Amino acid sequence: MTKYKLEYIWLDGYTPVPNLRGKTQIKEFDTFPALAELPLWGFDGSSTMQAEGHSSDCVLKPVAIYPDPARTNGALVMCEVMMPDGVTPHSSNKRATILDDPDSWFGFEQEYFFYKDGRPLGFPSDGFPGPQGPYYTGVGYKNVGDIARTLVEEHLDLCLEAGINHEGINAEVAKGQWEFQIFGKGSRTAADQIWMARYLLLRLCEQYGIDIEFHCKPLGDTDWNGSGMHCNFSTKYMREVGGKDYFEALMAAFDKNLMDHIAVYGPDNDKRLTGKHETAPWNKFSYGVADRGASIRVPHSFVANGYKGYLEDRRPNSQGDPYQIASQVLKTIAEVPTADSAKAAA
Ligand code: ADP
Ligand code: MN
Ligand code: MN
Ligand code: MN
Helix, strand or coil, X not given: CEEEEEEEEEECCCCCCCCEXXXXXXXXXXXXXXXXXXXXEEEEHHHCCCCCCCCCEEEXXXXXXXXXXXXXXXXXXXXXXXXXXXXXXXXXXXXXXXXCCCCCEEEEEEEEEEEECCEECCCCCCCCCCCCCCCCCCCCHHHHCCCHHHHHHHHHHHHHHCCCCEEXXXXXXXXXXXXXXXXXXXXXXXXXXXXXXXXXXXHHHHCCCCEEECCCCCCCCCCCCCCEEEEEEECHHHHHCCCHHHHHHHHHHHHHCHHHHHHHCCCCHHHHCCCCCCCCCCCCCXXXXXXXXCCEEECHHHHHCCCCCCEEECCCECCCCHHHHHHHHHXXXXXXXXXXXXXXXX
């Protein structure tokens, strides 16, 4: 038997943005445990905005497990928060009730800032570094400094070793700003991996005295870009059938549901989606081929393939909850009749 260090990780009850929480329990197993072997566990919800003081036990229900590359015999255990009965989802537990479809594919582009001493990494203690321009995909000390790339590379390796479907990294437009991309099939699978990748990034940076700023516009109304979490999405029908008529009906549904999308695309998005800095205004829906100033960018390949493939919703922001983002995308898609559903109804 081996003693495994199981890090149970969950989202707390803070609003509008939950924090990641985690605690360790040691359990013995013959080999690396399967999800079904992991017991329920509890925590004090009164310390996480998930319960009142007098009756404060909440239940942690494991829903995904990954090897923890930073720990000997470690495992990262994604959990849902349940009521004391162990079966009723807690009101903060969004994952339990979202729409899912294993044939829907999601690629999230998570942007963020490294922060040190209350300002973006690489900013002087007074004033600003040189204006935006050379930093995006940049190389060289004057563009990316001496530590950011080490962190980004270490994070990439941690994610890959944990089995997270990390797809790539790039330095972003603002100094101290970076991006990673994660792809998953099914909204829960993709979103679990984003939350786990966020966890690994936050934990890695502790030892460097560096924080991650996920706010979508940390430098306010200035000429510094905000941070998004573009959501690239496709369903089986979009990939295999698609077509111009279906695409146009889909875009009409996205237009109609504008407010439902914005409601779950992350807080303070009006400060980011201004119409400047490669964004579309938050309160007006638009789409365009290869248009990085539209709400939804339609890749060239989508049109070239007969309106088949994936689309990029550029509005979700860096602090958004990927569970709710993916679910809202699926909800709007579900409103649009497909040729199959029309045939079934006839
Ligand atoms: P850009 O920065 O040009 O917007 P990225 O390369 O950062 O693009 O991100 C593109 C994302 O699209 C990747 O996360 C990738 O996984 C995702 N993607 C590619 N094909 C599909 C697909 N068929 N369905 C959903 N997402 C996809
Ligand atoms: Mn990108
Ligand atoms: Mn980007
Ligand atoms: Mn993008």
